[in-house]
Amino acid sequence: MKAALALEDGTYVEGKAFGAEKTAVGEIVFCTSMTGYVEALTDPSYKGQILMMTYPLIGNYGVCREDFESDGVKVEGFVVKELCKKxxxxRSEMTVDELLKSYDVVGIEGVDTRMLTRKIRVFGSMKAAIGVGVEREKLIKIARDQPFISDIDLVDKVCVKEPKRIDVGGKFEVVLIDCGVKMSIVRQLLKRGINLTLVPFNFPAKEIIEMDPDGVFVSNGPGDPARVKETIETIRSIAGKLPMAGICLGHQLIALAFNAKTFKLKFGHHGSNQPTKDLETGRVFISSQNHNFSVDEKTLPKDFEVTQINLNDKTVEGLRHRDLPIITVQYHPEAGPGPHDTYFFFDRFVKMLREW
Structure with missing residues (x-):
């Protein structure tokens, strides 16, 4: 079955459909990871986006549910150069084609992903549409007419709907504010003897404090952080009363809670090979990242210290409050997929819980 991909600038490329035969819209972004497509497809942070892999052959090791980062596929559409059918x-339980079919997500293969990636790098992330059996001009119009990702509320589509407790008989009790958490984050916390209570992004601060936890963790998630006002207000109410850590969207929300600002990156950071420098030690490590927005360093209050930066574009990768027990990182220390260079972030969080 033929399919096509259209971008808001009028770009139109034809290929072959796989997965569900439907039309899908979203902001197209590229991911530079050579492996980890299962984790990427099931990462809630990709909600609202069409994911394109830069590595040309995808699907050659199949799909294993053990690698899922959530309860299913979260991307709006999938774009690859060549899809492996066998x-x-x-460990493989199914093909990528079968995976996408089971979650009603459309994919397209046989397109020039190198050309598309170069275009996005030059002109930035764009609104896009994948269509099966849709005329050229109509598909381009569909791509253009959809709302910008900054105008869409996405967190409520990927978070828990009510509190969920995970007890491993650990020493610490932590409330995890779920904005679209990856299961790798949950696993890293549980592994360190932390009992978790996952709560929705809009869970009241008062009820979190009444739970009497040892700390609060703010998760990753999709979309524009400025739209997640409920979580920002919750963070403001809790900050200073309990140790707090944030990853990715959580990092941005904590900064916003202290009146800093965020901005949209040209094409975002999506991949498992982003160089990050720790400013205190001078150490450089390779990190896994998936975000379209970044904290504006110039707007940070003096109470915050930038602890890490991205060596590609010098954007903020880590923050620490000078007086309060608050640490954050923009990258994904849990990886999934990616290198394990940054697992130490979770150890720092545990140290903070122990010393509070």
């Missing part, structure tokens, strides 16, 4: 891996 994966070779003893």
């Amino acid at each position: 994966p070779s891996n003893y």
